[in-house]
Amino acid sequence: MPPAADNGSAMGDEASAMDGGAPAMGTDGPLVEDFGRRIGRAMGWPPIAGRLAGVLMLSPTPMTLSELQTTLGASKGSTSEMTRLLIANGTVERVKVPGVRQAGYVWRDDAWSGCLQHQLAQTEQLLELAKSAQERGVGMPEAQQARLRDMHSYYDFMVRQLRRLLDEYRQLHAG
Structure with a gap:
């Protein structure tokens, strides 16, 4: 697939795609649809958020x-x-485009790294x-207190492991 014209927008060839030309880079329908289904489902996002993630991940320029x-x-x-959902999830950012x-x-x-954070x-x-x-x-009965201890133990474990993973991931990508 030929790259989109660099006109300050990932939509460079999108209009021509609507007229039967090649789609802009980052707007490959089947791949974006696959993102919509798979990353959306895995992350608990609506399919449109997964599709949006796919478009932005593959776009060579801000949109x-x-x-x-x-x-x-x-x-x-x-x-x-x-x-806004993708920004909150640490994968997308809003930028000023000259x-x-x-x-x-x-x-x-x-x-x-943002997603892990x-x-x-x-x-x-x-x-x-x-x-x-x-x-x-x-003051609750022992069975309920045990559940609360288990909850605390689980999240304490998860926080420690996620911190370790985040540090390790950042080190891996720093060098």
Whole structure:
């Protein structure tokens, strides 16, 4: 597939794709659809978020919300909500594109580290819940206290392991 023209947008050849020309790089339908199904399902995201992740991961340049909306054939609200989801999950960032009024969105160079950082932050929140629940559950019957101890033990273990994995992953990609 020939690369898209570098016109400051991943949509460079998208209009020609609609007219029967080659699609812009990053908008390969079957691959994007596969992302929608597989990464979306694995991450617990709606399929449109997986498709958006696929488009941005494969795009050589930032894409505006309007370009993403057109590429995905999705509503403005859905596209906006899914970009926020991917930003919160640490894989996408909003950027200023020179000469363009709208913000652009790009797949982060450190997206997988960002994704792992997001998982760690979520797990740390659950560890705090487990600590609080364990403290507040002191007067409960032993069976419930055991469940709360198990919850605390699990999230304590997960936080330690995720921190180790994040450090190891960052070291692996630093050199």
